[in-house]
Amino acid sequence: MTKSTKAKLRVVLAYSGGLDTSVAIRWLQEHYDAEVVALSVDVGQEGELQGAIDRAYRNGAVEADLIDAKETFVTEFLWPAVQANALYEGVYPLSTALARPLIARTLTQVALASGAGAVAHGCTGKGNDQVRFDVAIHTLGPGLRIIAPVREWNMNRTDEIAYAKSHDIEIKVTVAKSYSVDENLWGRSIEGGALEDPDVAPPEEIYEWTGHPDSWPSTPELLRVDFERGIPVRLNGKLLAPVELVRTANRIAGAHGIGRIDHVEDRVVGIKSRENYECPGAMALLEAHRALETLVLPRDLLQFKAHVERRFSDLVYEGLWFSPLREALSAFVSSTQEVVTGSVTLRLHQGNVRAVRRSSEYSLLAPELVTYGNTSQFPQELAVGFIHLYGLPNRLAHARRESARAAKPSQETKRRVAGKVLRST
Numbered sequence: 001m002t003k004s005t006k007a008k009l010r011v012v013l014a015y016s017g018g019l020d021t022s023v024a025i026r027w028l029q030e031h032y033d034a035e036v037v038a039l040s041v042d043v044g045q046e047g048e049l050q051g052a053i054d055r056a057y058r059n060g061a062v063e064a065d066l067i068d069a070k071e072t073f074v075t076e077f078l079w080p081a082v083q084a085n086a087l088y089e090g091v092y093p094l095s096t097a098l099a100r101p102l103i104a105r106t107l108t109q110v111a112l113a114s115g116a117g118a119v120a121h122g123c124t125g126k127g128n129d130q131v132r133f134d135v136a137i138h139t140l141g142p143g144l145r146i147i148a149p150v151r152e153w154n155m156n157r158t159d160e161i162a163y164a165k166s167h168d169i170e171i172k173v174t175v176a177k178s179y180s181v182d183e184n185l186w187g188r189s190i191e192g193g194a195l196e197d198p199d200v201a202p203p204e205e206i207y208e209w210t211g212h213p214d215s216w217p218s219t220p221e222l223l224r225v226d227f228e229r230g231i232p233v234r235l236n237g238k239l240l241a242p243v244e245l246v247r248t249a250n251r252i253a254g255a256h257g258i259g260r261i262d263h264v265e266d267r268v269v270g271i272k273s274r275e276n277y278e279c280p281g282a283m284a285l286l287e288a289h290r291a292l293e294t295l296v297l298p299r300d301l302l303q304f305k306a307h308v309e310r311r312f313s314d315l316v317y318e319g320l321w322f323s324p325l326r327e328a329l330s331a332f333v334s335s336t337q338e339v340v341t342g343s344v345t346l347r348l349h350q351g352n353v354r355a356v357r358r359s360s361e362y363s364l365l366a367p368e369l370v371t372y373g374n375t376s377q378f379p380q381e382l383a384v385g386f387i388h389l390y391g392l393p394n395r396l397a398h399a400r401r402e403s404a405r406a407a408k409p410s411q412e413t414k415r416r417v418a419g420k421v422l423r424s425t
């Protein structure tokens, strides 16, 4: 009799090189008898990705790959977010949330192309990231099985280190890391440890891109950002490729302490959590874009777009990047950007960024209309008639309401009201 040898389950693991995903390689082999392909997607996280890849092989991956997705991240994800002035709950520029769909898409593509039966990621069962990964993978790779080891195993950090030791897993030993950090070109997220208590001020040690406040220059710096159709293309007059532009913005704004965000956030899974971010470039570019739009977009469009922006930001946060609604909203946003071409000068100082100059060939601010000088072409005499008609409905409504208040209630009404009061007591 011949023994049937079942083909091993091939799993493509979204691999960062950190403790969780290093342990996951061995854990997947042990618990799923899987062969593991470790896949790192470079979205601009700092740190030594190539070293992590070499380590993945030594830790038992049958294959380990590094895909550079930085440019795609900026052009396909960050620029639409800038155009949509995307801030979750008005404060968080969605750095982690924007990278997840790209990582999930890459993971799915590699899995489908290599005939893998499953993908895996290192998300916990409490956060937004599992939602973002799983929804994107279900959407783009319907047949794929998803394994989330950290959601399944019952290990804390100490257990994981013990597991690594007993299984001879090589981990990059860092100084007792008490925070969970996620990083990409759009910013850093720092959570956990002492930060879990919203009543504890974030310690300086969590920041890496915004130096110590003592190092923030005492004199302000001006940064000029040029946009073409809602996309930043130049910094201080210098044409920069997308990735370089974001990195430069991070460096310049970071030096002034811009983009520190301390937020009590509402997660998709229904819990509130205290989140800290460091997103200097994002906050500077978003401020510049918003300022330029105020100059070139008409009032009704700005007001309507604000609703779209809010919904867009919620969708991105909630893991619905690959959805018909998000795509339709992006199409709307993009149609508003034809005129968002021009320059904004930002003033960076001691953790604050604000626009101090803006100009555009499509500016709707017409000097000949707004000036108080004698070149004014605004027909002021017409204002009287305009105001008369403009205020007419309000005048009428006010008069009617006054007379309603003055009218004495009828006997019948009084009786009914009194009866109701009696019955309800």
Ligand code: ARG
Pocket: 094, 095, 096, 097, 128, 129, 180, 181, 182, 189, 190, 191, 265, 275
């Ligand atoms: N709360 C943020 C979000 O949902 C960031 C989570 C990032 N993960 C981390 N381990 N810091 O987008």
